[in-house]
Amino acid sequence: MNKIVLILVLLCGLASADGSGSGSAVAPAAPPGATAAQVAALEQTCADAMNADPNFAKSIELTINKQLDQQTIDAHVDALHHIQKNENHVIYAYAAMWVIAALLLVFLFLRQQALKTEIAALKRDLSRAEDKA
Amino acid sequence: MLRHALRIAWKDLRIELRSKEIFMTMAFFGALLVVIYSFAFPNNPAAVRGSVPGMLWVSLAFTGTIALGRAFDRERENDTMRALLLAPVPRLAVFVGKAIAMAALILCVAVIVVPLLALWLNAPLFDYPLELVVSVAAGSLGIAVVGSVFAATLLKARSRDVLLPVVLYPILLPLFVAGTKCTEALVAVHPNLEVAHYWMGFLGIYDAAFLVLSLWVFESLVIE
Amino acid sequence: MNKLLVPILSVLAAIGFAVSVYLVFFYTPLDFTIDHDSGRLVGTSLFFNETIMYFHVAHAFVLFTAVFIGGIASILYLWKRKPVWDDLAAATIEISVAFGAVVLVTGSIWAKAAWDVWWQWEPRLTMSLLLWLILVGYVLVRKFAGPSADRVAAGMAIFGMVGVPFIYTMVGQDSHPGSGANGVAFTLKGRMVVTFWVAVATFMIWFVALVITRVQGTRAEREVRELRERALDLGVIE
Numbered sequence: 001m002n003k004i005v006l007i008l009v010l011l012c013g014l015a016s017a018d019g020s021g022s023g024s025a026v027a028p029a030a031p032p033g034a035t036a037a038q039v040a041a042l043e044q045t046c047a048d049a050m051n052a053d054p055n056f057a058k059s060i061e062l063t064i065n066k067q068l069d070q071q072t073i074d075a076h077v078d079a080l081h082h083i084q085k086n087e088n089h090v091i092y093a094y095a096a097m098w099v100i101a102a103l104l105l106v107f108l109f110l111r112q113q114a115l116k117t118e119i120a121a122l123k124r125d126l127s128r129a130e131d132k133a
Numbered sequence: 134m135l136r137h138a139l140r141i142a143w144k145d146l147r148i149e150l151r152s153k154e155i156f157m158t159m160a161f162f163g164a165l166l167v168v169i170y171s172f173a174f175p176n177n178p179a180a181v182r183g184s185v186p187g188m189l190w191v192s193l194a195f196t197g198t199i200a201l202g203r204a205f206d207r208e209r210e211n212d213t214m215r216a217l218l219l220a221p222v223p224r225l226a227v228f229v230g231k232a233i234a235m236a237a238l239i240l241c242v243a244v245i246v247v248p249l250l251a252l253w254l255n256a257p258l259f260d261y262p263l264e265l266v267v268s269v270a271a272g273s274l275g276i277a278v279v280g281s282v283f284a285a286t287l288l289k290a291r292s293r294d295v296l297l298p299v300v301l302y303p304i305l306l307p308l309f310v311a312g313t314k315c316t317e318a319l320v321a322v323h324p325n326l327e328v329a330h331y332w333m334g335f336l337g338i339y340d341a342a343f344l345v346l347s348l349w350v351f352e353s354l355v356i357e
Numbered sequence: 358m359n360k361l362l363v364p365i366l367s368v369l370a371a372i373g374f375a376v377s378v379y380l381v382f383f384y385t386p387l388d389f390t391i392d393h394d395s396g397r398l399v400g401t402s403l404f405f406n407e408t409i410m411y412f413h414v415a416h417a418f419v420l421f422t423a424v425f426i427g428g429i430a431s432i433l434y435l436w437k438r439k440p441v442w443d444d445l446a447a448a449t450i451e452i453s454v455a456f457g458a459v460v461l462v463t464g465s466i467w468a469k470a471a472w473d474v475w476w477q478w479e480p481r482l483t484m485s486l487l488l489w490l491i492l493v494g495y496v497l498v499r500k501f502a503g504p505s506a507d508r509v510a511a512g513m514a515i516f517g518m519v520g521v522p523f524i525y526t527m528v529g530q531d532s533h534p535g536s537g538a539n540g541v542a543f544t545l546k547g548r549m550v551v552t553f554w555v556a557v558a559t560f561m562i563w564f565v566a567l568v569i570t571r572v573q574g575t576r577a578e579r580e581v582r583e584l585r586e587r588a589l590d591l592g593v594i595e
Binding site (some may be wrong): 212293310 | 512513519
């Protein structure tokens with residue numbers, strides 16, 4: 001919160017520093033009795049003071065950019081977490097694996113059972129036939 | 134050995150020349166395929182450039198398999214394959230002779246089908262005739278080599294007619310992909326000869342590899 | 358001993374499966390941080406969908422081992438003409454159809470999670486698909502070719518083994534992690550190594566158990582055939 005207030009204040013300063021202070025809605029009202037020329041002179045003094053330090057404007061830009069960057073990173077991190085913890089496809093893959101394994105087992109089992117019954121039936125028939133012979 | 138092989142190839146081709154059965158039916162079948170393509174696919178010039186390589190190689194695959202099946206059926210009818218294998222020539226000569234005859238037959242069918250494709254679909258197939266002929270010849274040779282091995286092995290099999298493509302197509306898939314890419318490079322709006330030559334080389338390597346492999350395993354595959 | 362072999366292997370595989378599930382989900386947690394300077398993810402295990410890898414790659418390892426064994430067995434069968442090699446080739450290749458299906462399906466699902474497409478015509482996918490098609494063709498030949506099925510199938514296995522590498526060199530760019538010394542198995546870090554090899558061992562054991570069962574099945578089929586012939590001779594069946 002403090003940061004936002006600070007930024008707003010700084011933004012006002014920046015707007016004034018551009019020299020377009022006259023049109024600024026947030027610019028403090030001129031004290032009563034001051035002429036337009038005096039106001040302009042005072043504003044110029046302020047702007048000069050702020051422009052005296054070349055890092056001042058840059059530091060403001062940097063602060064704002066950092067906040068925007070943070071928002072971008074947050075959005076990416078959110079998306080990333082979404083992909084990262086995506087459990088659905090893992091569940092599908094494991095389910096598919098189980099289904100295929102189960103089908104294979106059922107297939108093998110059924111075939112073995114069919115063969116076993118056939119062998120048993122053939123052996124029975126054969127022994128009966130051999131007994132007769 | 135080569136002499137025997139050529140003699141066997143000549144024997145097969147002479148039978149074919151006398152009846153012209155496979156050639157005529159396959160050429161007609163190929164022409165029908167082209168007619169079906171021209172109705173089944175959009176035939177405006179831009180679309181044809183994209184689809185004609187596939188049509189060409191699909192036709193080669195279809196006519197090739199059917200021709201192979203029929204040609205080897207002839208040997209089965211009077212059990213002459215056994216006689217050929219028992220003949221006092223190296224068995225490899227039998228294989229090489231068969232492969233040469235089959236390659237010639239498939240090429241003859243292609244000679245009918247490819248101009249028809251160019252004619253009825255307005256396909257710019259003959260912009261680079263040399264490259265086209267070489268790639269189609271290499272493809273036919275590959276189909277004939279691998280096909281002869283399996284058609285001979287499947288001779289006694291039940292349901293050999295359906296099994297021949299089932300066995301052949303997965304093995305021939307690299308050849309079809311390479312052939313299609315080669316033709317694609319030749320008929321594109323901006324033909325790329327470098328790419329076409331690369332795929333022609335690929336076809337050559339494929340043919341060489343499978344020829345060596347076929348020579349190596351043919352004998353043990355056909356002996357019962 | 359012979360009768361106990363399959364149950365023992367199955368029990369081992371079941372234990373191995375339980376252990377590897379534990380290892381995958383609890384022993385090898387997601388491990389990553391975000392490097393704030395570059396904004397990149399760094400860590401050994403970045404995505405939850407990587408847990409598909411342990412079973413997908415393990416099945417692929419088994420698949421390629423199986424196909425290799427099947428190819429060698431086919432060569433030996435054509436060379437020596439001993440039925441035992443034919444049985445082995447038939448069993449390994451038939452079982453590897455199921456393993457290939459698992460590789461393709463889990464791979465497709467993982468591709469959707471990681472690349473956002475179900476399928477891509479990329480070398481390893483195309484190669485696996487072609488391999489699987491050859492395996493299915495092999496099984497069809499075995500089933501429907503009749504008396505010469507063994508030779509046709511052996512030829513198909515050998516030709517297929519030569520044909521598959523061709524396709525790898527001819528389609529597009531590889532989207533998979535590197536191969537050879539840069540392959541998955543050799544670039545895993547930390548706990549993932551243990552988990553991965555436990556999974557591979559589990560499915561290898563499972564595969565061996567299945568193959569033995571399948572070979573026993575083939576023997577039973579042969580017994581049925583002999584019994585039928587005897588029965589035919591005696592006039593019991595027609």
